[in-house]
Amino acid sequence: MQLPSPADSGDASPLPPPLDGNLLIDLSPLPTMVLSPSCCITRVSNRFLDSWAVTREDCVGQQLLSFIDRQLHPAGSAAILYISATIDAAVAARAERTTKQITTINATSWRARVLPIFNGAELLATVLEWQEGSAPLIEEEIVRPGLSTDEAFRILVQAVKDYAIFLLDTSGHIASWNRGAELLKGYRREEIIGKHFSVFYGTDDLAVRKPELELEICLREGRVEDEGWRYKKDGTRFWANVIITAVYKDGVHVGFGKVTRDLTERKTSESRLIAAYEESEKLKSDFLANMSHEIRTPMHGMLSACSLLLDTALTDRQKDIVYIMDESGQVLLQVINDILDYSKLASGSFSITSDIVGITSVITSVVRSVQTTMRSPVHFELFLAPELPKSVQGDPLRYRQIVHNLVNNAGKFTERGHIRIQASVQSEDEDSYVVLTEVTDTGIGIPDAGSANLFTPFTQFDATTTKRFKGTGLGLSIAKSLAELMGGRIGYRPNPERQGSIFWFTARFKKIKSLEQINAWKNNYSRGEDVHQLALGSPSPELVAELGRAASTKSLLLAEDNIINQKVMIGMLRSIGFKNVALAANGAEAVKMVRGKPAAYDMVLMDINMPILDGHKASVQIREAGIRVPIVAMTAYALKGDKERCLEHGMDDYIPKPVQKQYLIKVLCQWLLTEKDYR
């Protein structure tokens, strides 16, 4: 709009129409804002919009404080309050006021000049003129340098609570003390400044001059780190991690800086964690053990009752029912045992005990027990290698468990033919044997698909016949874990000769050094474990003659309950040359006689099956009395491995019945002539 020049108007021309106040605002060179009396933004200048980088919609109609709040940086700053306070002050004074600096999100600082517009007593509006502030100036001149002053660092260090950070002078006296040091060591600043830092060390460390040494190392290396016990003001100690650094200013050594951390908390919380974990493991296994005991006790009660019931007169139908109860109970018991074993193995808390293992006796005993439960006409074969050690060190219970699992499985799945158990020494070194045990059957075998998962828990390869082949599905996986715990492996291959399976496993056993002597004897003794085999070759005639000469001076004890056998034995012994043969009719009598005259007999010939006390038990009792007289067993057992069982009970040798004279002579020569007198 063009203003008329003064030259144009001669007479009193009318005043130009008043300026649009709004235009004045809009076009102002300053960022300007008009507020209603209630601080609502009614108008803003174009300049404002440009420099604040907002649109009209962002601000017009908004409450000032809400708008500013959105523009502020940092967000939520208390600057709002300042602006609001300044506006109030300006209105109250009806005079201009200037706000403090605020910073907006486009990284600019602003101050506002607040102009209240009054008409008489009425506030018409408030005009804000915004000016870009000089905040950067403050930032550069005051804030940043202020941060690098020593004062700032001092404040920083002082505030740290978790670490003791303090300075020492060149001789180790304490020059500063922070909050962390107070908390950690218990000394207040006043009482510790000037004291030597060795006051924190224990007597052991002081005795070896540890504090001084640390400072020496620190000067040499520039830095030293140490962990050890430190003592608080009240005498309690804590485990500390300490770092000492040498401090230089302008090349001059001025002292040391020390940072001490308390590690006891970490250590104790570590050990607390471990203890908590162990306790929970223990609770778990205690729970399992208790529960299984609680379950097993009534189980055993039930099974005993079943077996008592079977001994009474029952109808066939009743008997069938009781068989079902009994069988189910057996299976249930096995399940409980399996669960307990499996969970122990899985949690790694299974331990293998170290005891004496009679490999052959375990195998024969397992075979016997499985045999008695089998109804089918399957026959058992044992092949126990001659070089199998008589006794080894290992866990007999677990070895038995694996053997029992494999043989029992073979029994379950084999209807006809045979089950063969072989044991041999796979390898040997200076102090251990690796024994290979194989169970071969002519049963239904395993389909190829099933062989991959045999040792995985809970897989029974034939799901359709689970009713027939009872079991938990855990047996083989437990056997695998046990074999591995015994330093061996377990595996399967199909029977190459005919349909069936071969399950094998190895286990490592330690040699028993004290039985070296018996092993040496074993080497002298004839090889070959065939109990039906007659004496392998007769002893030399010279030896026989010598025996005959010696016999008259020897005194023997014969323990035999059957009078016919007694007479035959005495007849045989007499024919060899023995004149002094004492008789015992049962094991108890034999023990009494031997213990009554401990050095009287050169040898005892002991029948096994005797009433009152059998031969095994009698031998044990004689040995318990410390009497080392040679005891030779006479027994009609047919299974291989019975010799080993005798030997484990303390007997020295074994003659199969019916007694063959040549065999008897051989044994007599061995124990009366070649062995040293036990007395």
Next chain:
Amino acid sequence: MPDPNFGEHVDLSTFSQILEMDDEDHDFSKPLVDNFFEQAEETFVQMDHALSAQDLERLSSLGHFLKGSSATLGFSLIRDSCQVIQQYGSHLNVDGSREEDAAVCLGKIREALTDVKVHTAELKEKMNEFFELE
């Protein structure tokens, strides 16, 4: 060489060991064999009692007992019958498998006891012949 007339009754190699212990006139073996037959008769009486009492355990131990002496002398048939009695007395079939049915066990034992008495009578005759001839 003893009389092969014994047939299956006697295992000759075992029995000849017994005979070898004779000094003269069968002074060892004859009394021994007589002794055995006495023992056998006594055992049969006890077995009869045990059978009517249906005492399987006792039958088993009696069977074992007589088995021992018959085996020592080589009296094979008697020994075998005793083995049967011993097995079934312990609820076992002869192949080692379990026989739960007591009635079956008793039945088998009854049979075996009859057999063994027959064997014993036969063998006694043969032994008498043998010793008289010698």
